[in-house]
Amino acid sequence: MALAHAILASLLDASCSGYDLAKQFDSAVGCFWEASHQQIYRELSRLETDGHVVAEKVEQATRPNKKLYHITASGRDWLKTWIAQPASLSPLKDDLLVKLYAGHLVPRPILLAELHQHRQQHAERLNQFRARLEAHLQDDDSATQSFAYLAISHSIRAETAWLAWCDDAIALLEKSEKSRDQSDAPDNPSSP
Amino acid sequence: MALAHAILASLLDASCSGYDLAKQFDSAVGCFWEASHQQIYRELSRLETDGHVVAEKVEQATRPNKKLYHITASGRDWLKTWIAQPASLSPLKDDLLVKLYAGHLVPRPILLAELHQHRQQHAERLNQFRARLEAHLQDDDSATQSFAYLAISHSIRAETAWLAWCDDAIALLEKSEKSRDQSDAPDNPSSP
DNA sequence: TAACCCATGTAACCTGTTACATGATTAA
């Protein structure tokens, strides 16, 4: 049920509307959790019925009205309890690696294009994460600062590692493609 | 629908029973995809009705009978089509980082215990992954070798990065705990 | 005037988890 907890963690920093939360979990939590707006609205109404958040209606003149959600004492307690419970590792799931693993089935240029595209996406994510870290270090609350720093720094390291790996993978596939072009008996068009 | 594709990718190497697949997606695919046995049995029966795999009944004297699943030509084609379609990054989801981010809510020893425990789990996973890489490099099929190498090597890098990060995080939290013990006005028991 | 941003939701569907169910063989 970590979506609920990620929402609560996000509301610790500042009260938000569902819309705010949906936009990449504004602020830092977006570095380690994602969810669609549908999921967030559903979860917020559950959290409200459970008393972990309260909604404040905000009427706006020029914009649609919105609901500002605030975390309650009960929400804090529930979050604390969850944090204190030991958990196992987050499940491994990565499409790109599955594709690459079976990559010998398809022509090399397709894989290379996919790797380039992923490299690009990781680079963008890395920039976002760096900006989020900056923003959080501006925060004058030294109690939360180093915790945020630790969490976001992992995300940054992970993206950096992705970029480096993409570069290596691209280099390897391009190299083997060239050497194949120069050879004279390529009877398997997708072998490295 | 990547579970189906991960199963097919796994069946490229060797035909398996549902039970075999469930045990960490025997062989390499387990480095980047996980699923419970219930999910796998459900998915295998769908793949069978779609004609992407065929089941061969194997009667065993001393063990329960089993079904060996083989990938079909249609399954291969379907896998190829999927690989060739551009995809976006796998979604970010990590409980531990959410916990750490809101870590100022709980006493430091709880976080430290959780970090130590995660470090241990990552170390175990790293060992498994290294063994899987070894096993795949023994494989004499040079066509699949470097693709497997690339995919698994990312998993190994990621686990290595986790270990290094855990060490840093533990060091930082332990250091700040010590300095707090020596100070004389710790009115916030969970601030670093 | 078309596209995008703000802002909230519903409904159907697919994916993943938890609990339940069975039953023989083998190693401690």
Next chain:
DNA sequence: TTAATCATGTAACAGGTTACATGGGTTA
């Protein structure tokens, strides 16, 4: 004799995705 391993499944539920729906204000 207890627990683990092999081997397959069903059912109920929670989590996540896709599509649909609305409507005013702002920017190009």
